[in-house]
Amino acid sequence: MLGANHIRVRCEDGVTRTGRIKGKIKKRLWIREGDLLIVVPWSFQDEKCDIVYRYVRAQVDWLKRRNLLNR
Incomplete structure (x- = not known):
């Protein structure tokens, strides 16, 4: 977090x-x-960049099970 609604993001x-x-x-x-x-x-x-969406933990787990996420 950088403050003032800004955040450092690694893409x-x-x-x-x-x-x-x-x-x-x-x-x-x-x-x-x-x-x-x-x-x-x-x-x-x-x-x-603009942050459009944040995935919740359940959504990340679902993406990993379906092999849609390379992380």
């Missing part, structure tokens, strides 16, 4: 980006270290 492509937690997600979900997130990189700044 699947190996790039570490600064993610912005949108207000819609900020009010509903807590994001912790180690969570699986869906992010959308900005088209004009590759080192920044």
Whole structure:
């Protein structure tokens, strides 16, 4: 966590980006270290992204059982 609704995210492509937690997600979900997130990189700044969704533990387990997650 970087403060002011920003978080450092390590993406699947190996790039570490600064993610912005949108207000819609900020009010509903807590994001912790180690969570699986869906992010959308900005088209004009590759080192920044928006956090779109956070998977809960049950969803991550389901993805692993179906071999849809390489983690």
